[in-house]
Amino acid sequence: MAERSFVSEVKKLDVPAGEVFRGEGILAITKALLESGVGYVGGYQGAPISHLMDVLADAEGLLDSLGVRFEANASEAAATAMLAASVSYPIRGAVTYKSVVGTNVASDALANLASSGVKGGALIILGEDYGEGSSILQERSHAFAMKSQVWLLDPRPNLPSMVQAVHDGFELSEASNTPVMLELRIRACHVTGSFVTRENKRPPLTVREALSDPQRDTSRIVLPPALFHHEQEKVHDRLPRARAFIRDKGLNEVFGPDTADVGIVCQGGMYNGVIRALQRLGLASVTGETDIPIYVLNVTYPLLDDEFLAFCKGKSSVLMVEEGQPNYIEQAFSTTLYKSEAKTRLYGKEYLPEAGEYTGGVLLDGLTGFMRAHAPDMLRDGDRAPNESDPGELPEELTKLIPQRPPGFCTGCPERPVFAAMKLVEEELGTHQITGDIGCHLFSTMPPFNIGGTTMGFGLGPASNGAFDGGGEKRPISVMGDGGFWHNGLTSSIGNAVFNQSEGVVMLVDNYYSAATGGQDILSSRAENPKRSTNNSIEGALKGIGVKWVRSIDRTYDVGRMRDTLKEALTTETTGPKVIVASSECMLNRQRRERPQRNAAIKSGERVAVPRFGVDEATCTGDHACMRLSGCPSLGLKETKDPLRDDPVAHIDESCVGCGNCGEVADAAILCPSFYQVDVIHNPGKLENWWSRLTGRIIARMQTRRSARRIELETA
Amino acid sequence: MSLDLTQLDPKPATANDGGIIKMAILAVGGQGGGVLTDWITSLAEANGYVAQSTSVPGVAQRTGATIYYVEMMPDPGVVPIFSLTPAPGDVDIVVASEIMEAGRAVTRGFVTDDRTHVVASSHRIYAVSEKTVPGDGILASDPVVERVNKAARAFTCLDLQDIAVKRASHISASMFGALAGSGALPFERASFEDTIRASGRGVDASLAAFADAFDASQSAQEPAEDTAPADDTPKRALHVPARQKQAWDALAARLSELPEGAREMGLHGLEKVVDFQDTAYGHEYLDLLTRTAGDDTALARALAKHLANAMCYDDVIKVADHKTRGRRAEGVRRHMGVTETDVIQVTEYMHPRAEEVIGLMPTGVARRVAASKRGTALVERMFAKGRRWRSDRLGPFLLLSTLASLRPVRRRLYRHAQEIAHRDAWLARIERLAKTNPPLAIETANARRLIKGYSDTFERGQTKFDIVMTGIDMVAERDDGAEWARRLVTAATNDVSAEPVEGVVATIRSFAE
Numbered sequence A: 001m002a003e004r005s006f007v008s009e010v011k012k013l014d015v016p017a018g019e020v021f022r023g024e025g026i027l028a029i030t031k032a033l034l035e036s037g038v039g040y041v042g043g044y045q046g047a048p049i050s051h052l053m054d055v056l057a058d059a060e061g062l063l064d065s066l067g068v069r070f071e072a073n074a075s076e077a078a079a080t081a082m083l084a085a086s087v088s089y090p091i092r093g094a095v096t097y098k099s100v101v102g103t104n105v106a107s108d109a110l111a112n113l114a115s116s117g118v119k120g121g122a123l124i125i126l127g128e129d130y131g132e133g134s135s136i137l138q139e140r141s142h143a144f145a146m147k148s149q150v151w152l153l154d155p156r157p158n159l160p161s162m163v164q165a166v167h168d169g170f171e172l173s174e175a176s177n178t179p180v181m182l183e184l185r186i187r188a189c190h191v192t193g194s195f196v197t198r199e200n201k202r203p204p205l206t207v208r209e210a211l212s213d214p215q216r217d218t219s220r221i222v223l224p225p226a227l228f229h230h231e232q233e234k235v236h237d238r239l240p241r242a243r244a245f246i247r248d249k250g251l252n253e254v255f256g257p258d259t260a261d262v263g264i265v266c267q268g269g270m271y272n273g274v275i276r277a278l279q280r281l282g283l284a285s286v287t288g289e290t291d292i293p294i295y296v297l298n299v300t301y302p303l304l305d306d307e308f309l310a311f312c313k314g315k316s317s318v319l320m321v322e323e324g325q326p327n328y329i330e331q332a333f334s335t336t337l338y339k340s341e342a343k344t345r346l347y348g349k350e351y352l353p354e355a356g357e358y359t360g361g362v363l364l365d366g367l368t369g370f371m372r373a374h375a376p377d378m379l380r381d382g383d384r385a386p387n388e389s390d391p392g393e394l395p396e397e398l399t400k401l402i403p404q405r406p407p408g409f410c411t412g413c414p415e416r417p418v419f420a421a422m423k424l425v426e427e428e429l430g431t432h433q434i435t436g437d438i439g440c441h442l443f444s445t446m447p448p449f450n451i452g453g454t455t456m457g458f459g460l461g462p463a464s465n466g467a468f469d470g471g472g473e474k475r476p477i478s479v480m481g482d483g484g485f486w487h488n489g490l491t492s493s494i495g496n497a498v499f500n501q502s503e504g505v506v507m508l509v510d511n512y513y514s515a516a517t518g519g520q521d522i523l524s525s526r527a528e529n530p531k532r533s534t535n536n537s538i539e540g541a542l543k544g545i546g547v548k549w550v551r552s553i554d555r556t557y558d559v560g561r562m563r564d565t566l567k568e569a570l571t572t573e574t575t576g577p578k579v580i581v582a583s584s585e586c587m588l589n590r591q592r593r594e595r596p597q598r599n600a601a602i603k604s605g606e607r608v609a610v611p612r613f614g615v616d617e618a619t620c621t622g623d624h625a626c627m628r629l630s631g632c633p634s635l636g637l638k639e640t641k642d643p644l645r646d647d648p649v650a651h652i653d654e655s656c657v658g659c660g661n662c663g664e665v666a667d668a669a670i671l672c673p674s675f676y677q678v679d680v681i682h683n684p685g686k687l688e689n690w691w692s693r694l695t696g697r698i699i700a701r702m703q704t705r706r707s708a709r710r711i712e713l714e715t716a
Numbered sequence B: 001m002s003l004d005l006t007q008l009d010p011k012p013a014t015a016n017d018g019g020i021i022k023m024a025i026l027a028v029g030g031q032g033g034g035v036l037t038d039w040i041t042s043l044a045e046a047n048g049y050v051a052q053s054t055s056v057p058g059v060a061q062r063t064g065a066t067i068y069y070v071e072m073m074p075d076p077g078v079v080p081i082f083s084l085t086p087a088p089g090d091v092d093i094v095v096a097s098e099i100m101e102a103g104r105a106v107t108r109g110f111v112t113d114d115r116t117h118v119v120a121s122s123h124r125i126y127a128v129s130e131k132t133v134p135g136d137g138i139l140a141s142d143p144v145v146e147r148v149n150k151a152a153r154a155f156t157c158l159d160l161q162d163i164a165v166k167r168a169s170h171i172s173a174s175m176f177g178a179l180a181g182s183g184a185l186p187f188e189r190a191s192f193e194d195t196i197r198a199s200g201r202g203v204d205a206s207l208a209a210f211a212d213a214f215d216a217s218q219s220a221q222e223p224a225e226d227t228a229p230a231d232d233t234p235k236r237a238l239h240v241p242a243r244q245k246q247a248w249d250a251l252a253a254r255l256s257e258l259p260e261g262a263r264e265m266g267l268h269g270l271e272k273v274v275d276f277q278d279t280a281y282g283h284e285y286l287d288l289l290t291r292t293a294g295d296d297t298a299l300a301r302a303l304a305k306h307l308a309n310a311m312c313y314d315d316v317i318k319v320a321d322h323k324t325r326g327r328r329a330e331g332v333r334r335h336m337g338v339t340e341t342d343v344i345q346v347t348e349y350m351h352p353r354a355e356e357v358i359g360l361m362p363t364g365v366a367r368r369v370a371a372s373k374r375g376t377a378l379v380e381r382m383f384a385k386g387r388r389w390r391s392d393r394l395g396p397f398l399l400l401s402t403l404a405s406l407r408p409v410r411r412r413l414y415r416h417a418q419e420i421a422h423r424d425a426w427l428a429r430i431e432r433l434a435k436t437n438p439p440l441a442i443e444t445a446n447a448r449r450l451i452k453g454y455s456d457t458f459e460r461g462q463t464k465f466d467i468v469m470t471g472i473d474m475v476a477e478r479d480d481g482a483e484w485a486r487r488l489v490t491a492a493t494n495d496v497s498a499e500p501v502e503g504v505v506a507t508i509r510s511f512a513e
């Protein structure tokens, strides 16, 4: 069950033509897919397009009724490979995943798909995870388009443009027999807005129907001699057809006056930022009327030399606004200008940063610099002189006064005790060589755990310890999640370790979902999912692939057991990889699932125990050893204001879900007797109630008697 | 209440983006910034505005700092071009769900005194880096409040978390209320409330929190001095039964033996040691205090505090005593928000180590057990596992009560002997220094704060304390001895390992030789 449910939004996907559709970017994209008569959709979750997968999953009823197949692919490679259907059949297909990490995984299939070429439109929607909020390496998807010769759309970040890009993308793909990538930046995926709908279309040929009449075309198979033709075809046939389509359909846009001395070329995704900078310079209006001509590349690959040269005509200087590096577009257009011997000078990274996201401030600075140098008279007096309004010392001062706040494990996260146990083992047996993977568990690399040194890719944690597979005085440890395991880890990491007789230890963290991406179901999820096969055993897969030493822990919160098992793995005589499967449900999902059930049960009068933890202020001495093994957001500090104390004590607030980690850690690490657990019993039985009152009264009587005989200090 | 937009946006008229309200919401992941953002866009649209919001979902929302961004303007008829990210120097309203996040908005340039109205909750969510310091790692919020106030055009700052919790609601509701009350947006209160109603879930609680925050924010346009919750004065009361009144009064009267400036601390300390043991122990406390500190006020005050802590060491009896008190049981119920008639189960997580168990034995026996390998091993085996005791049940309660009832014989137990020896060595050192280097004597008293906790923590503290004492002995004759001692203690408290404090000792050694 995914973190966000789109069940109510999905209803909007069924509206008739001509209505105003309001919503988020990803919903608009889904609607556009349905309008374009897509025959099958799929992909792999991962921010920023996780929610697109969730929307598709929630819309499965509607998809079924239209004859559209939805596949929750096992990986980006699987998703891209699925587009093979469009190689042989005139069926439109769309897949989505995050880029560039997903595109990396997909690149084998992508290159083969590009070589074969497609009959039906093939669209890959890329969630470009770049800039603020990103959790991955910072690279561009552009290079994939260039190397495999697939076309790259980068529409302006508003709903009508994004919807149009889906329609255009399919047509472009079919017009040039080439797959098309549609790139959406993080905030564009979640930008809100509206557009006017078209009719949802059934695919002219559904995938089911296609199965009745199988097709094959040997010229499309990537084998000699066909593959040599594919290369020729790409440049001599498909590329010219693509360019013609882009030109004829006017996919790129030009705004502003026909004549001017300067101009701006930008990627579609940069358009709003550029307009905002111009607005602030007094050169554009709120609705986008601009004094500076702008050539907007809604298609960033391939580029149209003639269109670009026509735009440059009569301009002495043009600024290229191209986010990311290397500056492929700027390089290409520079060559174009050079070869055409045009007089226009093209600028780009001289005024804008070579690397990093082009945020509002960056664009304003870049455009201001460009305008000052090349068209100063268009600027207002205040903007012409470089007298930056000085923000003063305050920002700088504050940087030192506020704490960093990197993301970390959620309240009650079942992965916290896994790393608490690892830390305890390290205290005993010394530090180890540890590699991380991709997933929530990578938060272990940050304080308070500081565990894990590298992350090489999804499902590659154990593989990235390959060099140490031979073992040594100490064993190497790697961490991998259930998501990574099923994505790629089973073969690339575990298979690799078995085959190479690895001496390493693998901590396989199983939280029942692809949790970091929003809690989507995977093969080993425990939930019953009518549309998917779940409950497939990780342990079974491990044994099947040849792992001899497997220990399954079905309650990660048992820190003592976690610690002992890890110690055993690090010391056992058994050869080959040692895999610990540490399973407990992602707390976010568990709460989402259990809370309504629990509330309903309480309402209906059932007996329910609700646990929560507390700290005895009187016995807590403020050493915070518990926090160094936790980092739980619910476990914080409290200033006691007790004149006899110097340090704040531990404090658990009402957001505690009573996962138990606090007590288990205090026990396993022998910390202190300050933690207590309270189970509030809702709707206790009659007998229980009576008994509890009775004991309560006896205990209270004893307490009163004792306190009447002594001097007692009350602090609270 | 509505607000004139020109007043909100005092930029020169040449700016063509006039009319767009730009709003950044800085939250900590998990705080529900998304709900607030949705409310704000719905509110704007309901008032004939066009609005656009963006967010960054993904791992940033897992307890880390995250930003939502909204732009809106009265519908100009044509679709306006909104930006997707906030830009430095170009934000009208910053809503921060925690005070340090308001500070972060300033560091990112989103707060400028020509236009930005900051609406912030004054409460703290401590960062991991603050929580893991063995001593006091809390970063002060006052300097942040002060600077945000300076940086902003207007500042509405109040404890919105407290308001939300009191109404069993969520901070998004109180933030929405503070935003409405601050007048930063040109919309009527009723319209805000309609938005909450339309959203459908937890409406009553949300509206209550909204209303409280709305009212509070009207009087909080300047950062109020009393941003902290009202009930933060520690409740401290000494309950003296009639039969012991006389003994206590006699004891308390002895406080006059202390220098005047140390009496208040002396009283706190006295209450604590008597609570820990008995009035005789209180006399012992005062004897030691007056003998060691003499009439040096500063030393007496420091020692009053640390001697009390030293005498009230954390042994099994103290823990059991505390856990079985009636007042503690009441405290637990209060903390959990349940009444006396609710049924609750209380599980105590206890894991005494062999040392602590041996400490409970009479001195003679304990010495023998501690000396014999087999004896220690036996105790270790018996207490290898942690105990989880249901203190609401009669059996475990009686067991804990029995442990607590060992209080009268505590002086004859091994732990006490150990503590006394340690304490007296420390006092002797202070007494010596008080004559030759009084400032250093005070720092030697303060170094006692290093010893706290249980098990490993306790041992680590003792090790560090010993290292500090070595250092102190080396600087005993120096005029800047006290300063070095302070440095030693700081190095020891701010880090778990003894390495930093050892480093300071090494430095001292380098110039001492």
Ligand code: SF4
Residues within 6 Å of the ligand: A411, A412, A413, A613, A630, A632, A633, A634, A635, A652, A655, A656, A657, A658, A659, A660, A661, A662, A663
């Ligand atoms: S028991 Fe501790 S770790 Fe678990 S949710 Fe509560 S405070 Fe967090």
